[in-house]
Amino acid sequence: xEETFTYRLATVHDLQxxxxxxxxxxxxxxxxxxxxxxxxxxxxxxxxxxxxDGRTVGYCGVWVIIDDxxxxxxxxxxxxxxxxxxxxxxxxxxxxxxxxxxxxxxLEVRVTNYVAQNLYRKLGFQDGGIRKxxxxxxxxxxxxxxxxx
Numbered sequence: 760x761e762e763t764f765t766y767r768l769a770t771v772h773d774l775q776x777x778x779x780x781x782x783x784x785x786x787x788x789x790x791x792x793x794x795x796x797x798x799x800x801x802x803x804x805x806x807x808x809x810x811x812d813g814r815t816v817g818y819c820g821v822w823v824i825i826d827d828x829x830x831x832x833x834x835x836x837x838x839x840x841x842x843x844x845x846x847x848x849x850x851x852x853x854x855x856x857x858x859x860x861x862x863x864x865x866l867e868v869r870v871t872n873y874v875a876q877n878l879y880r881k882l883g884f885q886d887g888g889i890r891k892x893x894x895x896x897x898x899x900x901x902x903x904x905x906x907x908x
Contacts, residue, residue, distance in 0.1 A: 762811045764844070766851050769806035769818060771798055776815035777806070784834035787896045797831070804831070805855055809848045817844050819852045821864075828861035828908070845875075849882055857908040864908055867893060867901035879904050 769777065774794055781788045797804045803824050809817040816839040820831035830852060835844045856864050867890060868875045884904040893901035 764816075764847070765810050766848070767808055767810070769798055769808050771795065773806075773808060773815060773818075774798070776808075777818050780815070780818060780834045780836050781832070783837050785832075787894065789832065805859075807848055807851055807855065809835075809844055809851075811839065817848050819848045821852045821856055823856050823859040823861050826860055826862040828856035828859075828864040830864065830866035846878055846882070849878070853882065853906070853908060861908055863905055865903060865905040867903055869894060870900045870902050876902065876904070879906075882906065 774791055777794055778788075778791055781794075794806075797820060798806055801822070803822045805821050805823065807819045807821070808815050817833070817835035819833040822829045822831060830849075833845060833849060833852070835848075853864060864884075865887065866879065866884070868879065870889070884906045887903040887905045890901040890903060892898045
C-alpha cells in the first residue's frame with residue numbers, strides 16, 4: 760500500500776515531532792524554545808509539515824515579511840530521505856510564500872552541502888553571495904541563494 764503525503768501548518772502540539780527531525784538532521788539543532796517562539800510568537804513565521812499517513816516526516820520554516828520571504832530551515836526524517844520529499848515541501852513553501860505576498864525567497868545553505876544546493880537550483884534558486892563563517896559549529900561559510908516567485 761502506497762503512503763499518502765499531506766501538508767499542513769504546524770502548531771505548538773507538533774514541537775516534539777519537529778525536534779526529533781531537527782536533532783536527527785543538524786549538528787546545530789534549534790532548541791524547543793526557539794521553535795516554540797517561532798510557532799507561537801513570530802507573526803511572520805509559517806512552519807509547514809509533511810505527513811505520511813498522519814506521521815510527521817518533515818518540516819520547512821518560512822518567514823514572510825511584506826514581499827520578501829526566507830527559508831529558516833527544512834528537514835526530512837532520515838528514513839524518508841531520497842523520496843523527493845524535500846523538493847515537495849520546498850515547492851509547498853514557495854507556493855505559501857507567494858500566496859502571502861512574497862515576490863522573492865531566500866535561504867542559506869552550507870557551502871559543502873551540494874545535495875541541497877542542487878535541489879535549490881532545480882527549484883530555480885540562484886547563487887546570491889557568501890556569508891563568511893556563518894555556521895558557529897565549524898565556522899563554515901553559507902551560500903545565500905534566492906529565487907523570484
